[in-house]
Amino acid sequence: MKKHNFSAGPAILPASVIKEAAAGVLELDGIGMSILEISHRSAEFIAIAAEAESLARELLQIPADYAVLFLSGGASGQFSMSAMNLLNENQSAGYLDTGTWSSKAIKEAKAFGKVQVLASSKDQNYNYIPTGYDIPAGLRYVHVTSNNTIFGTQLREFPTTDAPLVADMSSDIFSRRIPLEKFGLIYAGAQKNMGPAGVTLVIVRKDLLGQVDRHLPSMLDYRIHIENESMFNTPPVYPIYVSMLTMRWVKAQGGLEAMERHNEAKAKLLYDEIERNPRFQCTVPNPQDRSLMNVTFVCTDDADTKPFLAAAEAAGCDGIKGHRSVGGFRASIYNSMPLESVQVLVDVMKNF
């Protein structure tokens, strides 16, 4: 039976990318060797890495004063690395607390400077995006999580502030156009919208670097990675290769504008059914706050939860069990998720 992969991450990749990714393991482009066993200094891999960077630049329209890095360590590594590189001990950064990942970013940053939580939706189990909060002047940066993977909320608009934004875009990178000029640093673990697990995209405005007093170990210093074009040490070759293939696919689909339309259509299909169907309910009350990537919902009657999960699984819908901190269901419908798969889930809901 065909599986429809609604997993929150590592997550679905385009079927065509999976095929190319498997072929590259057997033999990369007729070179007589696997992508798994070529040197990262080989002409072949240097071309792959360069294409990955230029696709990221093209898709997100990243100007030359920003560096584009492919690092390892996940988005969790960036929670500390971003603060370590940007924030001096006596400086303040503002953080918007919109979920588990925001809180972890806050926790890690506290070791490096003063952290001001600008607003939090923790009081309602993170089921909304705070508004109407003040952002004081003089912050070094303002950190946001653009999409809250666990709680199914998303920042449709980004805060307006004089400080550069630092954003964890792990679960909605490349899913929509963004106002890049507002951001000083963007990071994203690949394993939702960019590729397989094992690589993290970092986009950083270069003039923000080199202003902290502390010692930075080489591997944790963005400047060292910039100087070495992400090849200070052996990069995660295969995750970068498959991310490059996935970005090629995004571009072939029509880029971020096309992704945006595609993602809006899929989300509408699913949210409309949740609204319409009395047996289901969205966990995020305000439609404006609902994520286009992770759709979180519950059964109105908890007795339906188990049988609905079974019905969805019987239809091949995989990975829709909600995160334990929310319960119910979470359908992750990233870029690579086809509309047809969302329709399969909606049909299960209709027929349930």
Added chain:
Amino acid sequence: MKKHNFSAGPAILPASVIKEAAAGVLELDGIGMSILEISHRSAEFIAIAAEAESLARELLQIPADYAVLFLSGGASGQFSMSAMNLLNENQSAGYLDTGTWSSKAIKEAKAFGKVQVLASSKDQNYNYIPTGYDIPAGLRYVHVTSNNTIFGTQLREFPTTDAPLVADMSSDIFSRRIPLEKFGLIYAGAQKNMGPAGVTLVIVRKDLLGQVDRHLPSMLDYRIHIENESMFNTPPVYPIYVSMLTMRWVKAQGGLEAMERHNEAKAKLLYDEIERNPRFQCTVPNPQDRSLMNVTFVCTDDADTKPFLAAAEAAGCDGIKGHRSVGGFRASIYNSMPLESVQVLVDVMKNF
């Protein structure tokens, strides 16, 4: 034409592993999904990670008081992470300086405590392993690079000291049996003898942890990774999968004893020809210091260098150009390198 992959890393993997690794990308074990798109919390991946750990434990005979971790960030990440986790500012660690990688480890460690270079072979461009040096008492640990990938030297014996050894085994992990009880910490980037780039094996004696005063970011704290069984955050799923397949292969070959015999036979074949053939010369004078993994040699007459490289490449021998800091040639003949491929190179030398 069949390629013989003598690259120093990322490096050759067994042909059977490449096949399985490609199949897993298309579909993992009949589950209807690719290994690239399953959750790291799925039953399937948890089983893979558990098998990777238990294979590492079995092959190296690692007892329960050591943790086995699969981290990201490469061996270069471990240069700082190991010192950060083990060394207080007022404590001293001894380092053996046997090459580029040792020097980098020394540089990174200096930020965290007192570093004593016990001996160095830098005076002879690292073409030997120092002996006869003193190791003072009271060191927190003694750091060694078990195999010097660039310079073609290897520690056949490990230093005797009361302090636990910390070893970078990136380029000879799983290639021979080791006296595990001497080590407090072992780390190895996967991309030579363990699998593809993107994951780093860390083996650490647990009682050595939790004794430093400094703040450790979560991602850089071994204890956090131990508590979370290497799943504190999304691990590099595919690199771990392929490493597990490679360890299965090592086990199927007969484990480390068999690898040792196999590696000795291959190295003997190549070193014997270098010795015998007046047109070639090993860069490491003392046979005892020569690496079984990276065989470095030059042409006696430099005018032969270019034509020999061309002849080797014409025979399908890839990646034998020496590192710029040594020149000449480097044939990396890791576990997965078949004797037949070494024979091809030796035949080129004979017929040159």
